[in-house]
Amino acid sequence: MIALTFLCLLTRLPWLFMVPMVEAPDEFAHFWVVKFIVEHARLPSHIDVFSGGPSAVYGSLPQMGYIPHVLLSKLLPFCELSITARLGSLLMGVILIWAVYLIGRELYPKSRIATLSLPAIVLFHPQMALLHGYINCDSTAVAAAALILWLVVRMIMQGLTLGGCTLLGLLSGVIALSKYASLAVVLAAGCGLLAAGWLNGASLALVFASCGIAVSVFALTCNWWVARELQEYPGDLLGTQTMRRIWAVTYGRPLQYKESIWHVIKEFRWWRMTYFSYWGMFGYMTRYLWRPFYFIYLFYSLAAIAGGIRRMGFFKEFGSLLSLKLRMKSIDDVSKEDLEKLKYVAIYSVFAIALIATLAAMIWSSSLNLGGPQGRYLFGCEVPIVAMTVSGLMALSKKHGEKIVLSFVGFDFIVYMWSTVTLFHTYGKFLIKTY
Numbered sequence: 001m002i003a004l005t006f007l008c009l010l011t012r013l014p015w016l017f018m019v020p021m022v023e024a025p026d027e028f029a030h031f032w033v034v035k036f037i038v039e040h041a042r043l044p045s046h047i048d049v050f051s052g053g054p055s056a057v058y059g060s061l062p063q064m065g066y067i068p069h070v071l072l073s074k075l076l077p078f079c080e081l082s083i084t085a086r087l088g089s090l091l092m093g094v095i096l097i098w099a100v101y102l103i104g105r106e107l108y109p110k111s112r113i114a115t116l117s118l119p120a121i122v123l124f125h126p127q128m129a130l131l132h133g134y135i136n137c138d139s140t141a142v143a144a145a146a147l148i149l150w151l152v153v154r155m156i157m158q159g160l161t162l163g164g165c166t167l168l169g170l171l172s173g174v175i176a177l178s179k180y181a182s183l184a185v186v187l188a189a190g191c192g193l194l195a196a197g198w199l200n201g202a203s204l205a206l207v208f209a210s211c212g213i214a215v216s217v218f219a220l221t222c223n224w225w226v227a228r229e230l231q232e233y234p235g236d237l238l239g240t241q242t243m244r245r246i247w248a249v250t251y252g253r254p255l256q257y258k259e260s261i262w263h264v265i266k267e268f269r270w271w272r273m274t275y276f277s278y279w280g281m282f283g284y285m286t287r288y289l290w291r292p293f294y295f296i297y298l299f300y301s302l303a304a305i306a307g308g309i310r311r312m313g314f315f316k317e318f319g320s321l322l323s324l325k326l327r328m329k330s331i332d333d334v335s336k337e338d339l340e341k342l343k344y345v346a347i348y349s350v351f352a353i354a355l356i357a358t359l360a361a362m363i364w365s366s367s368l369n370l371g372g373p374q375g376r377y378l379f380g381c382e383v384p385i386v387a388m389t390v391s392g393l394m395a396l397s398k399k400h401g402e403k404i405v406l407s408f409v410g411f412d413f414i415v416y417m418w419s420t421v422t423l424f425h426t427y428g429k430f431l432i433k434t435y
Contacts, residue, residue, distance in 0.1 A: 001098060004119055008097045008132075009090070011123050011416065015133030016086050018424055023283045024134035025376070029058045031135050034069045034085045046232040049242070054250040058137075060232075060239035062225055065137025065178030068092055085135045092139035093132030096382070097122060099146035103383055106153045107347070107391070113402045114390055120409045121386050124416040126280035126289065127375060128382065138376055141179035144171045145380040148185055149350070152192035156346050159200040160210045165193065169214040173221025175380070180238065182380030184357035186218075188350045195346040199339065261367045270366065270373050278375025280419060285374070287426070293415050300408050304392030311395035348391070351384030 021027045032055040036044050044052070049059035069088030076084045101119045108114035122128060131139055148171045151164050172186045193214065197207035229237055236242050247253070264270055273285075279297050280289045288294075358381050366373055378385065393408060394401035 001101065004097050004101055004123075005094055007123055008094050011129055012090050012093055012132045014420055014424070015129050016083075016090060018420075018427055019130065019133050019282075020427060021082070021134070023287075023427070024130070025136075025284060025374075026058070027134045027136065028055055030066070030137065031082065031085065032056055033058055033063055034066050034073065034088075034135060035081060037063065037066065037070050038073050038081065043228075046242075049246075054246065057243055057246045057250070060229075060236070060242035060246075061137075062177035062239070063137070064174055064225075065140035068140060069135055082135075086133065089132045089134060089136060089139040092143040093128075095143040096139075096146050099143065099150050100383060100386070103146070103150045103153055103387065106150070106157055107344075107387060111394070111402060114394055114405060117390050117405050117409050118383075118386055121390070121412050122382060124409070124412040125382075126416050126419040127278060127282075128379070129416060129419070130280075130282060131376060131379065137178050138181075138379060141175050141182040142379045142382060144174040144178065145182045145185040146383050147171050148175070148189050149354075149383045152189050152196070152350060153347055155196040156192060156199060156343050156350075160193070160196050160202050160206055162210060162213055165210040165214040166217055168193075169217030170221055172214070172218045176218070176222050177225055179380070180240075181358070181361065181377040184361055185354045185380050187357050188354035190214075191353055192346070192350040195350070199343055199346060259367045261363055264363050264366045274362070274373040274375055274378070276375065277373070278378050280415065281375065282419070282423060287423070289415060290418065293418070296411060297415075300393065300411070301389065303396060303404075304389040307392035307395035307401075308388060311391065348388065351381075351388055355381045355384050355388075 043063055044059045049056045068091050069085040072087045073081055073084040097119050100122050104115040104118035148168055151168050155164055175182045233239055233242050276294050277285055362377050390405055393404045396404055
């Protein structure tokens with residue numbers, strides 16, 4: 001964990017001091033919220049938001065995701081606010097790496113290479129390095145999503161715990177009050193709780209108690225915000241309509257927009273932009289990686305999908321195991337080996353639900369918003385994407401699976417280094433005072 005923390009700092013700090021605000025997506029808007037909270041010791045009201053101009057565009061959205069940025073700014077009042085606030089994103093990056101490592105230990109107890117590959121891929125993910133280098137609420141939501149998935153994986157493997165469900169409910173609330181785009185992970189986690197109870201032979205009372213605690217803590221975490229939002233922005237519970245109205249007026253866009261969902265699904269450019277900007281697209285999605293990099297990432301992704309299909313045996317094995325479990329009256333009737341397989345199927349099903357639900361939400365959002373697709377909306381699914389990639393690549397070959405995974409880690413590192421050097425050359429210097 002110490003080594004991973006050091007590597008996270010080593011890979012993120014150059015970006016923190018290198019990327020100017022004008023090259024960090026919407027950082028001016030995130031900075032406005034953090035600066036307001038630091039200076040006024042309260043959340044902005046609707047009056048503050050409407051009088052704040054274009055910079056206050058995020059003022060109507062939940063602000064729990066800025067807590068790390070505000071706390072570090074308060075702890076380091078003698079430093080430039082723009083820098084100390086960025087340290088909040090860096091801190092969330094460290095927590096994300098810890099969570100990914102813990103998930104790797106649960107998923108791959110027999111392969112140290114696979115275990116360490118998970119955090120390594122996240123460490124060298126170029127777009128993730130950018131995320132942890134500027135002020136944003138996404139970093140908090142991503143870290144919370146990774147911790148939620150770690151809790152779900154543990155409970156599927158070891159059984160339900162009331163303490164784990166309490167923490168899961170709290171972290172779900174953190175996501176809801178940080179970044180709506182990561183809420184699909186909460187849906188997947190709910191499915192994971194049910195699977196954990198079923199596969200570990202939990203009583204109905206324990207299952208209901210676990211789900212009840214998670215939902216109750218989630219509701220308690222969010223209720224105050226719901227009440228405040230209804231008071232500040234009547235008719236706009238999520239605050240998104242107010243945000244879009246400010247954005248549309250600022251940039252001269254139509255106040256109302258609607259497009260066919262089917263048209264979004266069929267648009268190749270939408271999928272290409274989502275995929276490209278997930279792996280690496282800097283500035284305001286204007287600075288691309290070297291184009292062949294995207295196609296090599298695609299090659300590894302397709303290889304991982306092929307490996308995943310091979311591992312599942314086109315779902316025949318899953319079907320037979322599920323049928324076996326349904327026929328058994330007690331968990332003790334299932335062999336330890338078959339039960340372990342079912343647990344892994346459940347875990348990767350949770351990952352798949354999170355990813356599919358996130359993509360569905362992105363498509364729906366694009367049909368109502370002119371903003372277009374952005375790969376960082378997939379960051380709540382960073383763990384599912386990376387875990388399924390590693391598992392798929394491992395499944396390609398029993399003999400060479402680990403070597404294939406290492407080749408992907410090596411490629412990811414090369415792209416990270418290319419991105420760091422190229423952006424440093426582009427921006428020309430490290431920034432001591434960026435704004």
